[in-house]
Amino acid sequence: MTTFTLHLPRDAWPGDPTALDEAELVKDAFSWGAFFFTFLWFFFHRLWLAGLGVLVLVFAFGMALELLDVHPVAGTIAALLLQILIGLEANSLRRWTLARRGFPIADVVTAADRDEAEAKSFARWLEQRPATARPPVSTSVPSTPRRLDPVIGLFPDAERSR
Known part of the structure; x- marks a missing residue:
């Protein structure tokens, strides 16, 4: 089972089916594409800053390996470790970029493959009820008068009892 994150526009209302047109589903796992193609994978996914x-x-x-005159075998191992690091962090950088563009994480699902994750996350999104704009206003009079001066500190009511 793999974990996937659903990214939707920041202004999307829960249960809105039109928001799913712009949805992005990102796998939370090692990225073989980023491992083999490094910055080209980032550019393909339009992750310009991360790709650069x-x-x-x-x-x-x-260049640092060349300047330090590292043995070719050690340099190959170091480059392979860098590629592994890029493969491990690629999808995290993708999530970061999506959040920066106004597509925060809306849901996290666990599924066997991408199609199942898409079906689960879309179904969960669509069954949510839209939130009301404001809670209903109560017409009853509050039992304690409101303070008009600004509150400073964590427990302003404790100051009155002294």
């Missing part, structure tokens, strides 16, 4: 950061990181890492 990974591109600079890969080239700077290669």
Whole structure:
């Protein structure tokens, strides 16, 4: 079973089926595409800043290995470890970029594959009721008068009892 995150626009109302047109489903697992293709995977998913950061990181890492005159076997192992790190963090960077663009995480589901995760998350989204804009206003008079001065501190009522 794999975990997936559902990202929807920030202004989407629960239960709104039109919000699912812009939905993004991101797998929370190792990304083989990012492992093999590094910055090209990021550019393919339109993750421009993360892709540029990974591109600079890969080239700077290669130059540092050259400048330090690292043995070729050790350099290959170090480059492989960098690729593994990129594969592990690629989907996290994708979630970060989506949140930055106004698509925060709306739901988290566990499923066997992407199709099942999409069906589960969309069904859970659609069965939610839209929230009301404001709670109903009570017409009863409050039992204690409201304080008009600003509250400073965590327990302003304790100050009155002294």
